[in-house]
Amino acid sequence: METTYFNITPVDTSIYETIQHKIDHKTKPLGALGDLESIALKIGGIQHTTTPSLDKPTIIVFAADHGISKDNEVNAYPQEVTTQMVYNFLNGGAAINVFCKQNDIALKIVDAGVNHDFKEAPNLINAKIDLGTKNMVHEPAMTTDQYQQAIKKGAELVEKEFNNGCNTIGFGEMGIGNTSSAALLMSALTGIDISACVGAGTGLDRNRIANKAAILKKVQQKHFIDNAEDIMTSFGGYEIAMIAGAILKSSELKMVTLIDGFIVTAALLFAQHINENVLDYSIICHQSGEQGHRKMLEHLERHAVINLGLRLGEGTGVAIAYPIINAAVNFLNEMASFESAGVSGKQ
Numbered sequence: 472m473e474t475t476y477f478n479i480t481p482v483d484t485s486i487y488e489t490i491q492h493k494i495d496h497k498t499k500p501l502g503a504l505g506d507l508e509s510i511a512l513k514i515g516g517i518q519h520t521t522t523p524s525l526d527k528p529t530i531i532v533f534a535a536d537h538g539i540s541k542d543n544e545v546n547a548y549p550q551e552v553t554t555q556m557v558y559n560f561l562n563g564g565a566a567i568n569v570f571c572k573q574n575d576i577a578l579k580i581v582d583a584g585v586n587h588d589f590k591e592a593p594n595l596i597n598a599k600i601d602l603g604t605k606n607m608v609h610e611p612a613m614t615t616d617q618y619q620q621a622i623k624k625g626a627e628l629v630e631k632e633f634n635n636g637c638n639t640i641g642f643g644e645m646g647i648g649n650t651s652s653a654a655l656l657m658s659a660l661t662g663i664d665i666s667a668c669v670g671a672g673t674g675l676d677r678n679r680i681a682n683k684a685a686i687l688k689k690v691q692q693k694h695f696i697d698n699a700e701d702i703m704t705s706f707g708g709y710e711i712a713m714i715a716g717a718i719l720k721s722s723e724l725k726m727v728t729l730i731d732g733f734i735v736t737a738a739l740l741f742a743q744h745i746n747e748n749v750l751d752y753s754i755i756c757h758q759s760g761e762q763g764h765r766k767m768l769e770h771l772e773r774h775a776v777i778n779l780g781l782r783l784g785e786g787t788g789v790a791i792a793y794p795i796i797n798a799a800v801n802f803l804n805e806m807a808s809f810e811s812a813g814v815s816g817k818q
Contacts, residue, residue, distance in 0.1 A: 477626075477719040477720065477745070478723055479719065479723045479746045479752075482516045482517055482519075482725075482748075482751040483519055486521070487512060489521055490511070490516065490521050493521050493803065494508050496808045496810070497802065497806045497808055497809075498806065498807050498812050498814050504799075504802060506776065507795070507799040508799070510795075510796055511799040511803040514754075514796075514799065514800055515803065516751075517727055517752055518638070521803070522804050523803065523804070524800065525638070525639040525727065525800055526636055526637060526639060527577060527632075527635065527636050527639070528576045528577065528639040528640070529576065529577040529632050529637045529639070529640050530567065530571060530577070530642065530729075530790060531580075531581060531628060531642055531717065532642075532786050533642070533643070533645075533710035534556070534583060534644070534645040534710060535553070535585055535604070535649075535709040535711075535713075536585050536586040536603030536604070536646060537550075537604050537612070537647065537649055537651065537652060538603055538606035539606050539612075540648025540651075544683070545648060545651045546675075547675050547679070548674075550586060550648070553587075553647045554586070556645050557580065557582065557589070558592075560578075560580045560785075561594055561595055566787050567785040570787055570791055571790050573790075574790055576641075576790055579596060580594065580595055580596065581710075582596065582599050583598055583600060583708075583709040584600045584708070584710065585646075586603040598624045598628065598713065600621055603709075604707070604708055607652075607690050607693075607694070607705060608686065608690055608693070609693075611694065611704050612652070612707055613703075613709065613712070614704065617709070618712055621709050621712035621716060622716035623716060624716065625715065625717035625718075626716045628717060629716075629721045629724070629726070633724050639727040640717075640721050641728075641729030641731065641756070641786055641790070641793075642718070642729070642730070642786060643735065643785045643789065644710045644711070644714065644731070644734045644735060644784055644786075646708055649710065649784075650669075650734065651669075651683065652707055652711055653668075653733055653734045653736075653737035654668040654669045654670075655668075655691065656702060656707060656740065657740060659691075660702065660741060660744055661766075663763075665687050665688050665691060666684045666688075667762070667766060668762075668763040669683050669684040669687060669762075670760075670761035670763055670782075671761070671782070694706070699741065699744050702744075703715070703741060707741075710734075714734075715739075715741045715745075718730075718742040718749055718753070721752065722746070722751070727754065727796075728752045728753045728754070729753075729754055729756050729796070730755045730756060730789070731786050731788045732758075732764055732782065732784060732788050733784075736755065736759075736764060736767050736768070736771075737767070740767060740770075740771065743771070750771065750773070753773075754776065755771075755773050755775045756775060756789045756792035757776065757777045757778060757779065757781055757788030757789075757791065758774075759781060759788070760780045760781060776792040777795065
């Protein structure tokens, strides 16, 4: 499946005036619900209705390993933590499990390319491309064929959820070393110097952050980049490529697409490079504590629903922001108008 295959049309804004009229005539001062009003307008526009709904909300967490993480130069934790955290997800013990359960969000875990044989682990979706990417210090992270496989698989997984009645989907990730991939993707797609894209990841101190930036600078110089595909094959991760494919498909299907933090936004940045219309369907759920994420959002000219200083990944920002997004839909559908409540409007 070529990335150009996706037929993503812009949101039809002809309904905006009708939705805005409904919002403005609720029993409140104009604009009094702040960002909830813009979220309601966006979701109503995506679904082209004044009575939107969030059906079978689902978060898919994609996990994969990165060759660059094997020597521990760019990451605070060893590569084995990716595998251990996948088991933690499957056992219900991670933050994303807690928040999805709290907010009644379905959770799916995908092995996109973890360096471990899970055999037939219950509730794990096997979409493994390989046992982690290659070390991009020395060679491209993946082949063109692997990149295309990842895009296609991400799209297929989203389409399956859509066919099961889901219209609201969010994405999370797990992969030791994937902040390095995300920083390199960000730098290549935005032109921002790599030093401004690199952060602490899972907990590097200042000296190790500087060392990480220096290593990634050398990685940049190693690869010849001619197009978007080169960017992902050189620097990407299987989980990031799958999320990009998932975002492209969810946008094509006109689903409400909930974007997590730094890594998932890097996938969005890539998907937007393929088709800018994905932004019409995407809601940035939180602003990460990673320094690069704020700059990404500035580049995309978007702001996040919440900013709690999170930098955990897993889709936790999506799960935590979801009740706010749900509140935007609920006020639009359930709050009385001045006329129905018999309340006098503004003079």
